[in-house]
Amino acid sequence: MTHDPTAQGGWHLTRRRWLAGLAALSIAGCASVGGGSDPLPSWHDGANKQAILKFVADVTREGAPTFVPPAERVAVFDNDGTLWVEQPMYTQVMFVLDWVKANAAQHPEWRDNPVFKALTGNDPQALHALSERELTGFVFTAQSGLSDEAYDAAARDWLARARHPKFNRPYTELVYQPQLELLAYLRRNGFKTFIVSGGSVEFMRPWSERIYGIPPEQVIGTQNAMRFEMAGGVHTLLREPKIDFIDDGPLKPVGIYKHIGRRPILAFGNSDGDWQMLQYTMAGPGARLALIVHHDDAEREVAYDRLSKVGRLDKAWDDALAKGWNVVSMRRDWKQIFPPPKN
Amino acid sequence: MTHDPTAQGGWHLTRRRWLAGLAALSIAGCASVGGGSDPLPSWHDGANKQAILKFVADVTREGAPTFVPPAERVAVFDNDGTLWVEQPMYTQVMFVLDWVKANAAQHPEWRDNPVFKALTGNDPQALHALSERELTGFVFTAQSGLSDEAYDAAARDWLARARHPKFNRPYTELVYQPQLELLAYLRRNGFKTFIVSGGSVEFMRPWSERIYGIPPEQVIGTQNAMRFEMAGGVHTLLREPKIDFIDDGPLKPVGIYKHIGRRPILAFGNSDGDWQMLQYTMAGPGARLALIVHHDDAEREVAYDRLSKVGRLDKAWDDALAKGWNVVSMRRDWKQIFPPPKN
Numbered sequence: 001m002t003h004d005p006t007a008q009g010g011w012h013l014t015r016r017r018w019l020a021g022l023a024a025l026s027i028a029g030c031a032s033v034g035g036g037s038d039p040l041p042s043w044h045d046g047a048n049k050q051a052i053l054k055f056v057a058d059v060t061r062e063g064a065p066t067f068v069p070p071a072e073r074v075a076v077f078d079n080d081g082t083l084w085v086e087q088p089m090y091t092q093v094m095f096v097l098d099w100v101k102a103n104a105a106q107h108p109e110w111r112d113n114p115v116f117k118a119l120t121g122n123d124p125q126a127l128h129a130l131s132e133r134e135l136t137g138f139v140f141t142a143q144s145g146l147s148d149e150a151y152d153a154a155a156r157d158w159l160a161r162a163r164h165p166k167f168n169r170p171y172t173e174l175v176y177q178p179q180l181e182l183l184a185y186l187r188r189n190g191f192k193t194f195i196v197s198g199g200s201v202e203f204m205r206p207w208s209e210r211i212y213g214i215p216p217e218q219v220i221g222t223q224n225a226m227r228f229e230m231a232g233g234v235h236t237l238l239r240e241p242k243i244d245f246i247d248d249g250p251l252k253p254v255g256i257y258k259h260i261g262r263r264p265i266l267a268f269g270n271s272d273g274d275w276q277m278l279q280y281t282m283a284g285p286g287a288r289l290a291l292i293v294h295h296d297d298a299e300r301e302v303a304y305d306r307l308s309k310v311g312r313l314d315k316a317w318d319d320a321l322a323k324g325w326n327v328v329s330m331r332r333d334w335k336q337i338f339p340p341p342k343n
Numbered sequence: 344m345t346h347d348p349t350a351q352g353g354w355h356l357t358r359r360r361w362l363a364g365l366a367a368l369s370i371a372g373c374a375s376v377g378g379g380s381d382p383l384p385s386w387h388d389g390a391n392k393q394a395i396l397k398f399v400a401d402v403t404r405e406g407a408p409t410f411v412p413p414a415e416r417v418a419v420f421d422n423d424g425t426l427w428v429e430q431p432m433y434t435q436v437m438f439v440l441d442w443v444k445a446n447a448a449q450h451p452e453w454r455d456n457p458v459f460k461a462l463t464g465n466d467p468q469a470l471h472a473l474s475e476r477e478l479t480g481f482v483f484t485a486q487s488g489l490s491d492e493a494y495d496a497a498a499r500d501w502l503a504r505a506r507h508p509k510f511n512r513p514y515t516e517l518v519y520q521p522q523l524e525l526l527a528y529l530r531r532n533g534f535k536t537f538i539v540s541g542g543s544v545e546f547m548r549p550w551s552e553r554i555y556g557i558p559p560e561q562v563i564g565t566q567n568a569m570r571f572e573m574a575g576g577v578h579t580l581l582r583e584p585k586i587d588f589i590d591d592g593p594l595k596p597v598g599i600y601k602h603i604g605r606r607p608i609l610a611f612g613n614s615d616g617d618w619q620m621l622q623y624t625m626a627g628p629g630a631r632l633a634l635i636v637h638h639d640d641a642e643r644e645v646a647y648d649r650l651s652k653v654g655r656l657d658k659a660w661d662d663a664l665a666k667g668w669n670v671v672s673m674r675r676d677w678k679q680i681f682p683p684p685k686n
Contacts, residue, residue, distance in 0.1 A: 071558060148600060192560070205604040215414060216604030217535070217561075228596040228619055235619075235626040237600050244588075244601075253571040257491060257580050258587075259602065261548040261559030276571055276578075283578040 039185040042178040042336045048291070048328045052182065055289040056189050059265065066287040070190035074264040076256060076277060077183070079197035079204060079221075081270040081311040082293055083212060085164065085174040087302040089310060092203045094171075095158050096139060103142070113138065136243075140224075144241035147231070148202070151239065156206050166302075172211050173342060176293075178334045179268075183212055186266070194264075196256060197221040198248040198273055220259045222247045248273045253280035270295065275316035278325065290325040292316060297331040382528040385521040385679045391634070391671045395525065398632040399532050402608065409630040411608055413533035418609040419599060419620060420526070422540035422547060422564075424654040425613045425636055426555060428507065428517040430645040432653060435546045437514075438501050439482060446485070456481065479586075487584035490574070491545070494582065499549050509645075512684060515554050519636075521677045522611075526555055529609070537607075539599055540564040541591040541616055563602045565590045591616045596623035613638065618659035621668065633668040635659060640674040 043049040058066035059073060080086035100110075101120055110116040115138035118126040143151070164174055183193050193214055195204060201223060205216035225240035247255040253276050256264065267274070267281035270293040278290045294313065295304050305313040320327050330337065386392040401409035402416060423429035443453075444463055453459040458481035461469040486494070507517055526536050536557055538547060544566060548559035568583035590598040596619050599607065610617070610624035613636040621633045637656065638647050648656040663670050673680065 071552065074560075201601070201604060209414065217417075217602065219604065223601055226597045226600055228593045228623065235596075235622045237596060237623075250571045253578075253580060254569045257569055258544070258566055259560065261544060261562065279578045280571065280580075 039188070040178065040181050042181055042334060044333055044335055046333060048326050048333050051289065051326050052185075052291075055266070055287060056186070058287050060189050068265055068286060072262060072265065073186075073189070073191040074194065074260060074262050075186050075191045075266040076194045076196045076220075076260075076264045076268070076281070077179070078269040078271070078274045078277070079195050079199055081295065082268055082274070083175055083179050083195070084171065085167070085301065086311045087295075087304065087308075088165065090199065091171045092199050094162065095155065095203065098158060098162070099154060100139070100142060107142070110142070140241040140243070144239050146239045148226070148237040148239075151202050152206055155203055159207065167338075169338075169341060172207055174338055175211055176334070177336045177339045180212065180339065182268075183214070187213065191266070192218065194218045194220060194256075194260065196247065196252055196277060198246070200224060220247060220255045250276045252277035256280065265289070267291070268293070269316065271311040271313050272316045273311075275319065278316065279319075282323070282325070290320070290323075292320050292325060292327050294327050294329050296329055297334075297337070300337045301330060382531070383521065383524050385524055385677060387676055387678055389676055391669050391676050394632065394669050395528075395634075398609070398630060399529070401630050403532050411629060415605060415608065416529075416532070416534040417537065417603060417605050417607040418529050418534045419537045419539045419563075419603075419607045419611070419624070420522070421612040421614070421617045421620070422538050422542055424638065425611055425617070426518055426522050426538070427514065428510070428644065429654050430638075430647065430651075431508065433542065434514045435542050437505065438498065438546065441501060441505070442497060443482070443485060450485070453485070483584040483586070487582050489582045491569070491580040491582075494545050495549055498546055502550065510681075512681075515550055516685060517681055518554055519677070520679045520682045523555070523682065525611075526557070530556065534609070535561065537561045537563060537599075537603065539590065539595055539620060541589070543567060563590060563598045593619045595620035599623065608632070610634070611636070612659070614654040614656050615659045616654075618662065621659065622662075625666070625668070633663070633666075635663050635668060635670050637670050637672050639672055640677075640680070643680045644673055 040049055040052065043052075058064065059068040061067055077083055080090050084091070097119060100116065104110055104116070104120065114126075115130060115134050118130050119135075119138070121127075146154075159170065159172055162171060163169060164171055167174055186193055193212075195208060195212070195214055195218065197204060197220070199221050201216075201219050201221040204219050204221060208214045208216065208219050222243065223245040225242040225244040226237045227240055228235065228237055230236075231238065245251070245255065249272070252274065256277065263284045264277075264281045265284070265287065266289045267278050268291040269275075269278055274292070278292070282288050282290050292313070294317070295302055295311070297303060304311065305317065317327070319325070328334075383392055383395065386395075401407060402411040404410055420426055423433050427434070440462060443459065447453055447459070447463065457469075458473060458477050461473050462478075462481070464470075489497075502513065502515060505514060506512060507514055510517055529536055536555075538551060538555070538557055538561065540547060540563070542564050544559075544562050544564040547562050547564060551557045551559065551562050565586065566588040568585040568587045569580045570583055571578065571580055573579075574581065588594070588598065592615070595617065599620065606627045607620075607624045608627070608630065609632045610621050611634040612618075612621055617635070621635070625631050625633050635656070637660070638645055638654070640646060647654060648660065660670065662668070671677075
């Protein structure tokens with residue numbers, strides 16, 4: 001239950017440390033969404049599935065005191081650890097590491113940079129000694145000046161090629177089948193589904209529509225500063241070496257307010273970074289639902305919670321238990337974790 | 344053509360000056376949208392109407408080289424001066440002035456503040472002597488600590504009561520009937536319509552859906568900094584005395600990228616503050632359309648352009664003429680300016 005897989009992976013970076021600096025890509029494959037008479041076929045019958053079905057019935061029953069007009073049926077989902085795998089390390093971090101290595105040849109000035117050496121060397125000691133400031137400073141500087149389109153292309157290219165070290169599948173196939181069913185079920189019932197992630201928007205938008213059915217304009221996340229300018233006779237957007245907004249913890253409700261302008265009625269997270277988003281969602285009037293994925297399935301996925309450096313679930317878990325929020329056990333609630341392989 | 348109505352109004356505040364500090368409200372009434380066989384009945388036949396009809400036909404014709412998939416049919420509209428009246432002063436500024444006056448009694452500490460005295464007195468000299476820093480500093484401090492919901496309520500209340508000084512109608516009835524028809528026509532053809540305004544989001548979102556058919560999550564604008572916290576036992580969002588993002592000029596393409604993540608294929612503005620949004624839209628590949636409202640109708644609305652302090656149209660006009668963008672004459676292209684009065 002309190003196993004920390006990152007300790008073996010040689011990674012001791014906090015979530016916030018990595019939220020600040022990374023970014024963009026796309027994917028291969030689209031997961032199938034279950035149908036038939038059971039809208040959530042990959043969910044075991046149990047209290048959590050029943051709570052979801054009851055909630056959707058309640059808010060869609062016209063004339064009921066629990067009815068919510070379609071325009072106000074806003075559902076927000078964290079991404080890393082809630083919709084797809086986040087262990088042994090956030091996918092975006094893997095992308096950035098590979099990007100730095102792949103671009104090293106064109107940047108001889110990096111060669112003697114201690115951060116670069118720590119990132120690309122095989123010395124865990126040097127890596128752990130890096131401060132957040134050093135790390136994000138290097139990544140921001142390295143990627144600044146990239147255009148929106150160049151970043152998008154790099155991310156798409158990487159996602160098409162990269163494989164997860166444990167599951168040996170493209171990352172975009174390591175999305176949770178029960179959640180794909182839930183997203184589709186909510187949309188069929190008039191909900192608008194949003195991602196509210198600590199990851200950066202440029203890394204999610206190239207594939208969120210194809211994989212989750214969530215269009216780019218419904219992806220809220222960490223934002224890099226950008227500037228608009230003429231470059232080579234073409235008007236374009238270029239990355240600045242600066243972060244604009246870190247969409248994590250108490251800033252998740254702020255990100256929701258900025259972007260959506262309505263309080264959600266359903267929120268689904270998996271870590272303490274989602275705690276305030278869950279609180280904000282539940283603090284409104286009328287019918288509401290808060291859900292948390294508990295990663296307790298070491299066999300089919302990874303087991304981690306209170307002591308994990310990546311996706312720690314501690315305070316939000318205590319609060320969920322105290323308030324009766326729905327804690328979804330990956331092991332007991334989900335019949336299947338991932339969609340079947342594409343080929 | 345180059346008449347400056349603000350010179351008579353006693354207002355010498357620049358747009359940017361006012362963009363920074365203001366905010367929130369709602370409305371009365373919903374304007375009718377024309378239908379029938381002509382999708383744009385309030386538009387005179389002419390080159391601009393034909394350009395719109397041709398563009399929509401081009402991007403929706405499957406198999407044509409100009410076809411654009413529905414998901415990529417993003418249309419962005421400025422608000423002040425493009426969708427509703429902005430003279431003699433931005434509506435949001437009128438709201439903030441009234442808000443300051445209405446709240447003065449509960450704030451005896453304002454009484455001797457020179458900014459407050461200038462804002463509420465009848466001394467144009469004192470008003471003009473204010474610096475932008477003094478002005479926005481006062482407004483930010485005065486409104487900081489207001490919750491999202493309190494702000495929303497204040498804006499709704501004001502909009503229900505306020506009347507435009509020239510037209511003596513609620514501001515939300517002073518929207519442009521031809522634009523309501525265009526928004527609806529675009530949506531019927533698979534477009535997603537967005538507002539991209541220098542005004543602040545909290546002032547537009549309470550009424551954008553009812554009046555324009557544009558939901559809050561498709562309103563992009565200037566953003567005040569917010570913080571999430573417990574207040575009186577309730578989780579809420581409170582205004583900070585600080586602006587987060589000014590959605591004007593070269594930051595409009597940045598706002599579009601942050602919020603939508605796709606380059607629009609149609610942009611409609613009316614002032615130099617929309618110039619870069621128009622450039623960014625037109626710099627992409629494939630079929631694209633740029634439009635500018637020219638306020639040349641002193642009789643039915645207000646005539647202003649190159650010399651106006653509010654909604655100045657100068658550089659963007661020159662660029663439009665050079666590039667053949669569509670400059671829409673309010674006088675010659677629009678049969679009707681406003682929807683009929685509600686009662």
